[in-house]
Amino acid sequence: MRKAIAVAALLLTAGSASAAPAYGTAGCGLGSVLFGSQPGFVQVVAATTNGIFGNQTFGITTGTLNCGPPATPAGARLFIDVNREALAKDMARGSGETIATLTQLTGCSDAKVVGATLQKNFSSIIPNEKVSSDIVADNVLATLKADKQLSCSAI
Amino acid sequence: MQAAVLIAAAFAASAARADGYLPELQASAREQRLAEERGWIGLVHYERGLFGGWHSEASSSFFLSPRGADDPAGELDATLASFFSADGQCRFPARMAWLNSRLHFDFARLPLASCPKFEEFFGKIGARSITMVFSSYFLSSPASAFGHTLLRFDRTDGAEAGKHFELLDYGVNYSANVDTENALVYAVKGLLGVFPGQFSAIPYFYKVREYNDFESRDLWEYDLALTPQQVALVVAHIFELGATRFPYYYISRNCSYWLLAALEAAVPELDLLSHVGHVAVPADTVKALDSVPGLVRAVHYRPSIRSQFRRRAAELSGPELAQVAKLADEPWLTPVQRARVLDAELDLVDLRYGRGLLLGTDAPAMKLKQDLLERRSAVPVQSEELKPLPPLSQPDRGHGSMRVGLGGGGSTDTGEFAIFDFRLALHDLLDPVAGYPELAKLEFLPMRFRYNVRAQTLWLESAWLADVASVAPMDRFDQPLTWKMRAGALTLRDAGCNGCLAGAFETGGGASIAFFDDKLALLATGDATIVATPHLQGPSGWPARLGIGPSGAVRARLGDRLVMLGSAQWQYLPGAQPRSLFKLDASLRVALHGDLALSAELCRIPFATELTLGVFKYF
Structure with a gap:
């Protein structure tokens, strides 16, 4: 847990380099990629200057902010580590909030299929209770990647 | 790079001086009296001092003027001056935005800086909307007994996106940097403001796991109707x-x-803090949100692991529940039944062994859970989404946390009397239950004064620093402890020292059971009491005595408005006179509209039988 918090702190302070590939998942289409680097500071000032810069360029509208956190394997690993107890249950149940979130984080196509896949492969993902969260994360990501039908875009 | 920025900043500053834009802005700010405006006062978190004037309690790094903490106008001048450097602009983006809204900067004369650090933060948080999260009462920890609130910066607007992955949002938390685990030290330091408090941002899934799973607390999420501009200003x-x-x-x-203060600073048109008194109870925060019409656009309930288990158990048949109690899934169950039974068992194991599972210290529990997980995953049934039933009412609908009561009665010992009752916060077992836990008492500074008309004496009948009781019913799945504790002072009513005011500490532990969704509860505890006062003849002549013995109580609620509580206590007083004491008590309270309640109490003690009638008003 302590380690996970340290990683989270790192994620919070990590450079925007890691944010760049984030805009690739559903709901974060081409528009987000193109306008995703709009400087937030200018937006805030623009919010009160009302048209000085023109809304088209600086308005805080859809596209730039609607994407999840970096949908990178590092983000997914942190998520799996911190949510391990809840995720283990959801995997065994084949559904649940952590499955839906993991689907979003890994850029997979369908939470229901992800749930079924993780449930079916549960005993190879968590073969015993002593296995480390790192290995669990490896196994989850490998399982999702191996299933071409899921077309997970962010692993 | 650094140097280039510095040179550019120096150039900008000298250019500003040369064309006199800074003095122009400062003069304009003075003319408009901006330093006295609500927006500025809020942004620097000034408050009226005891003797007039303004003061901000922020740490020194929050001020640009050496006298900034006490001088809103000086701080405003210094802030304007700082904007002629990139560092200055990037340090206080919300001040920049607000001052620009009033002074309409000429960006040809005040070049707009680029602020990579802020932009990174802004992008990382990615807020599209803001939610106030209320984490319900947690009696086991003094830090969060009264509940907790945090802000959630939502990455997706639920209504717009159709699906909101809330776990990936950021939670913004304000908390004390506590350096002690000792509850007493905590209480003293916490009351005196010794701990420094700070904001922090952390992915929301940490908070869900901590509150929902680890501490088994329900979460209530209040989505706020803020414009994108307002959201951006809060982030800034x-x-x-x-x-x-x-x-x-x-x-x-x-x-x-502080969460309300941060919201109000960024969005001064929100009038929130004026609804919070000298006691800021988390439940009052969510009530303050209600006071701005239309501000709360949706409320969501996120059940604790205990609530999840109870919800799952409610769906099961008798024979299925018997399986859950044994953590079994016998072969006669159909696959769908096995899935439901194992789903409930998994929640039960998390509820029982949460800490050991999380820390990896409880090997048998880990083995047990792994076994259940493997059995569950072998059943090819995907569980339906759990549809939680929220409790009676959401926390913002609860009665006000402060309470004042007036009443009177008669005693076979002292004759007629009048009572005045006051409580700073929050709830007892007889108060209207909507919005509060059904079986918990959590009182801070409750006190009752009594004027005996015949003897013309005024008693402080009782005054407790804190009075807490957690009635946690046992069932076949979960056997929690029922406990109570209070410390303060009360007027003794026995031969030991009749009418004496004494310091008192009482505690007890035991068990309880409940029926009809907790509407009827029975509890039994073993209690210990220590009272001390100079006039008391205790064992060996001490001015203190101990009382030990059993007590029992029955609490029943009829509908949403009527609660009854009967209790009996007997105590043995070793080495003291009298040898023993008893107290029988029957109380009834009826909730009325308008945060009012009527109360009747019948009490029997060795010296007297007393009846008290009163009316309570909640604020």
């Missing part, structure tokens, strides 16, 4: 608060106060 203000510290006062300047 949180950024500029950064590592700023404020003294953390447990009662008045706590998480609840």
Whole structure:
């Protein structure tokens, strides 16, 4: 847990380099990629200057902010580590909030299929209770990647 | 790079001086009296001092003027001056935005800087909307007994996106940097504002796991109707608060106060803090949100692991529940039944062994859970989404936390009397239950004065610093402890020292069972009491005595408005006179509209039988 918090702190302070590939998942289409680097500071000032810069360029509208956190394997690993107890249950149940979130984080196509896949492969993902969260994360990501039908875009 | 920025900043500053734009802005600010405006006062978190004037309790890094903490106008001048450097602009983006809204900067004369650090923060948080999260009462920890609030910066607008992955949002938390695990030290330091408080941002899934799973607390999420501009300003203000510290006062300047203060600073048209008194209870925070019409656009309930288990158990048949109690899934169950039974068992194991599972210290529990997980995953049934039933009412619908009562009665011992009752916060077992836990008492500074008409004496009948009781019913799945504790003073009513005011500490532990969704509860505890006062003849002549013995109580609620509580206590007083004491009590309270309640109490003690009638008003 302590380690996970340290990683989270790192994620919070990590450079925007890691944010760049984030805009690739559903709901974060081409528009987000193109306008995703709009400087937030200018937006805030623009919010009160009302048209000085023109809304088209600086308005805080859809596209730039609607994407999840970096949908990178590092983000997914942190998520799996911190949510391990809840995720283990959801995997065994084949559904649940952590499955839906993991689907979003890994850029997979369908939470229901992800749930079924993780449930079916549960005993190879968590073969015993002593296995480390790192290995669990490896196994989850490998399982999702191996299933071409899921077309997970962010692993 | 650094140097280039510095040179550019120096150039900008000298250019500004040369063409006199800064003095122009400062003069305009003075003319408009901006330093006295609500927006500025809020952004620097000034409050009226005891003797007039303004003061901000923020740590020194939050001020640009050496006298900034006490001088809103000086701080405003210094802030304007700082904007002629990139560092200055980027340090206080919300101040920049607000001052620009009033002074309409000429960006040809005040070049707009680029601020990579802020932009990174802004992008990382990615807020599209803001939610106030209320984490319900947690009696086991003094820090969160009264609940907790945090802000959630939502990455997706639920209504717009159709699906909201809330776990990936950022939670913004304000908390004290506590350096002790000792509850008493905590209480003293917390009351006196010794701990520094700070904001922090952390992915929301940490908070869900901590509160819902680890501490088994229900979460209530209040989505706020803020415009994108307002959301951006809140983010900017949180950024500029950064590592700023404020003294953390447990009662008045706590998480609840500072979250509202941050919202109000960024969006001055929200009038929130005026609805919070000197006691900022988290439940009052969510009530303050209700006071702005239309501000709360949706409320969501996120059940604790205990509530999840109860919800799952409610769906099961008798024979299925018997399986859950044994953590079994016998072969006669159909696959769908096995899935439901194992789903409930998994929640039960998390509920029972949460800490050991999380820390990896409880090997048998880990083995047990792994076994259940493997059995569950072998059943090819995907569980349906759990549809939780929220409790009776959401926390913002609860009665006011402060209570004042007036009443009178008669005693076979002292004759007629009048009572005045006051409580700073929050709830007892007889108060209207909507919005509160059904079986918990959590009182801070409850006191009752009594004027005996015949003898013309005024008693402080009782005054407790804190009075807490957690009635946690046992069932076949879960066997929690029922306990109570209070410390303060009361007027003794026995031969030991009749009518004496004594310091008192009482505690007890035991068990309870409940029926009809907790509407009827029976509890039994073993109690210990210590009272001390100079006139008391205790064992060996001490001015103190101990009381030990059993007590029992029955609490029943009929509908939403009527609660009855009967209790009996007997105590043995070793080495003291009298040898023993008893108390029988029957109380009834009826909730009326308008945060009012009527109360009747019938009490029998060795010297007297007393009846008290009263009316309570909640604020």
